[in-house]
Amino acid sequence: MKAAVFHAPGDVRIETVAEPSPPGPGDLLIKVTKAAVCGTDSAEWDHGPLLARPPVVLGHEFTGEVVAAGPENSGFPAGARVVSGAGISCGRCEWCAAGRTNLCASYQTLGLHRDGGLAELVLSPASICRAVPDGLDDVGAAMAQPLAVALHAARRGRVGPGRSCAVIGAGGIGAFIVAAAAALGATPLIAVDIAEGRLGTAAALGATHTVNAERQDAARTVQAITGHEGAHVVIEASGAPASPAVTLTMVRRGGDVVIVGLQPRPSQIDLFSVSSREVGLHGTLAHVCADDLGEAVSLLARTSLARTVLGDVIPLADLVERGLRPLAERKANGKIVVDVQGSA
Numbered sequence: 181m182k183a184a185v186f187h188a189p190g191d192v193r194i195e196t197v198a199e200p201s202p203p204g205p206g207d208l209l210i211k212v213t214k215a216a217v218c219g220t221d222s223a224e225w226d227h228g229p230l231l232a233r234p235p236v237v238l239g240h241e242f243t244g245e246v247v248a249a250g251p252e253n254s255g256f257p258a259g260a261r262v263v264s265g266a267g268i269s270c271g272r273c274e275w276c277a278a279g280r281t282n283l284c285a286s287y288q289t290l291g292l293h294r295d296g297g298l299a300e301l302v303l304s305p306a307s308i309c310r311a312v313p314d315g316l317d318d319v320g321a322a323m324a325q326p327l328a329v330a331l332h333a334a335r336r337g338r339v340g341p342g343r344s345c346a347v348i349g350a351g352g353i354g355a356f357i358v359a360a361a362a363a364l365g366a367t368p369l370i371a372v373d374i375a376e377g378r379l380g381t382a383a384a385l386g387a388t389h390t391v392n393a394e395r396q397d398a399a400r401t402v403q404a405i406t407g408h409e410g411a412h413v414v415i416e417a418s419g420a421p422a423s424p425a426v427t428l429t430m431v432r433r434g435g436d437v438v439i440v441g442l443q444p445r446p447s448q449i450d451l452f453s454v455s456s457r458e459v460g461l462h463g464t465l466a467h468v469c470a471d472d473l474g475e476a477v478s479l480l481a482r483t484s485l486a487r488t489v490l491g492d493v494i495p496l497a498d499l500v501e502r503g504l505r506p507l508a509e510r511k512a513n514g515k516i517v518v519d520v521q522g523s524a
């Protein structure tokens with residue numbers, strides 16, 4: 181079968197590899213229809229391996245049809261359309277017992293630690309898969325995993341009705357976070373970015389206000405929109421080095437800051453402000469299938485979110501030049517989805 185194999189920095193090859201072994205207990209063999217790519221994939225290609233253990237088939241955002249189920253099947257018949265979560269957890273450790281499966285002591289991610297979905301076939305545990313309703317097409321379903329990540333990040337900051345929210349960085353995962361925060365009832369919902377195109381997308385996804393940080397003082401504007409108290413929740417999704425410090429100028433007393441964007445180096449922030457104003461400072465990692473994946477599927481099925489964020493649908497053969505490279509160079513416009521079965 182054809183697969184996108186990550187070998188080394190700058191070396192992702194579309195090549196013919198052996199098909200996965202028959203599904204073991206609890207596993208599904210899935211014929212992948214569409215797989216989306218994100219900054220995690222492009223970072224591995226550009227300057228990895230970071231988390232990946234090459235050689236490995238990339239792809240942690242994918243949807244497809246069940247070809248075969250192993251013993252102890254969970255009710256997905258052959259032909260069923262499914263989305264898969266990305267992380268495999270043990271179900272037995274302290275974190276799994278607490279429902280925090282994304283922090284599992286032996287967490288493994290498809291497409292990084294095990295062969296993923298940028299391939300014609302992939303094995304995934306049925307326990308991390310969810311059915312795709314008829315009203316949701318494959319391109320939309322391929323976005324369920326990143327939307328689940330966004331829902332998890334928003335929940336880490338206790339986004340909800342009656343709470344204002346500012347999202348810094350409205351491209352990539354930030355666009356999904358704006359959509360997730362809107363779905364969870366955040367208002368006002370303020371998107372901060374430096375690109376008008378991304379701010380336009382954020383408005384279409386439910387942002388009530390957009391702030392161009394190149395033209396406006398972003399912190400002052402967020403203060404003005406929130407009655408000069410600051411936002412209840414500030415979510416940093418840009419990864420820009422100066423951005424974590426800015427979050428503390430936007431968040432109100434007793435509010436929550438969530439750091440989503442991965443910082444390449446230690447970052448200076450005003451911890452006096454964190455202590456004296458009881459700001460909650462939260463990390464966030466991946467998603468919890470049980471909490472986030474089904475909700476992501478239903479949100480995609482009932483809204484135009486996928487159409488709004490979609491940038492390009494490309495064949496697998498073009499993964500590097502039209503997928504990983506524009507993502508790494510921050511030139512990608514919208515979400516890139518790979519038509520895994522389509523011929524180039």
Ligand SMILES: [Zn+2]
Pocket residue numbers: 217218219220221240241326
């Ligand atoms: Zn991703």
Ligand SMILES: [Zn+2]
Pocket residue numbers: 269270271272273274275276283284285286
């Ligand atoms: Zn575990």
